[in-house]
């Protein structure tokens with residue numbers, strides 16, 4: 159029996175469903191994906207049976223500068239050796255807030271938390287706190303975390319919990335306008351994501367006109383434009399993701415990549431929302447941890463030095479071009495969607511995911527860790543040689559279909 163299977167058998171008895179959430183291979187991935195890893199370095203992972211993979215998931219986003227990045231690790235360790243958590247925060251919290259202010263155009267204050275969902279939920283609370291209104295519009299199918307309002311598909315939640323979270327369709331301003339009208343004066347905020355990155359669907363880039371129209375609606379309604387940049391943050395831009403359209407949010411939520419895997423999330427806001435933020439009680443035992451803040455400062459330095467978004471886009475494009483050529487040559491119609499720094503790869507006319515699963519399983523056997531229905535992630539630790547090696551594996555994988 160493999161070590162992976164042995165661990166899975168033991169876990170069945172002590173972990174509900176064998177594993178939970180997005181890291182459950184039972185729920186998320188086809189047969190054959192390892193449930194347990196034991197080592198990570200750069201863009202590579204080793205499972206508990208010693209198999210090596212070039213990783214295209216980056217831990218579902220956080221690992222933007224590579225696993226075990228020596229600079230980030232040294233910064234976190236140095237801080238941890240001095241002080242990490244205590245009765246009050248360390249000075250690094252101010253340094254990090256200042257750094258984020260200097261980098262993110264709309265940000266005039268910061269609050270740090272742990273998970274992306276802490277940040278998206280805090281944005282809602284601040285929006286409601288300032289406006290005194292209740293409704294928060296959320297795009298249908300979007301994911302903003304695993305809390306009921308943010309996932310909308312979890313057991314254990316009464317329908318009433320969604321009453322103040324009506325939905326709209328991303329990129330469809332008419333649907334937003336209708337939802338705003340239905341909120342009839344009770345609109346506190348509209349939550350948007352960097353682009354439409356719903357898992358299981360072809361990805362959709364944001365229509366700049368949509369972004370501008372949502373901004374205008376928020377202004378008209380005196381409601382907060384809340385940008386959830388948890389997944390895409392720092393990957394498409396070193397500023398908030400809608401900056402490229404000239405659209406600034408009032409509140410933005412960050413997590414995942416801002417500290418290269420150390421646990422930290424951030425809420426950033428502009429001045430009009432500062433007082434409400436200061437009056438909203440938000441906290442957590444680990445929210446002030448200093449080591450992830452030091453890691454974040456170092457990560458942001460690296461991302462700026464290496465102009466991460468341009469680099470990730472170029473690497474993603476290299477991968478994408480290779481896949482395109484291979485799919486053509488092997489006679490498969492593959493639809494690649496989303497930005498190339500966060501590529502999604504699905505087969506056309508593959509409703510039951512049969513082809514996508516078979517392709518990813520074959521790639522896995524070749525040492526390439528892809529995802530059949532979730533957007534993937536590049537990192538600064540991927541080199542051109544890694545991409546080319548991965549493409550040799552995907553070429554053989556196409557050959558097995």
Ligand SMILES: Cc1ncc(COP(=O)(O)O)c(C=O)c1O
Pocket residue numbers: 272273274275276278301302303304351386387388389390413414
């Ligand atoms: C867009 C988006 N928002 C929020 C979250 C929640 O972040 P976390 O899992 O850190 O709570 C995620 C996580 O995948 C996400 O992709």
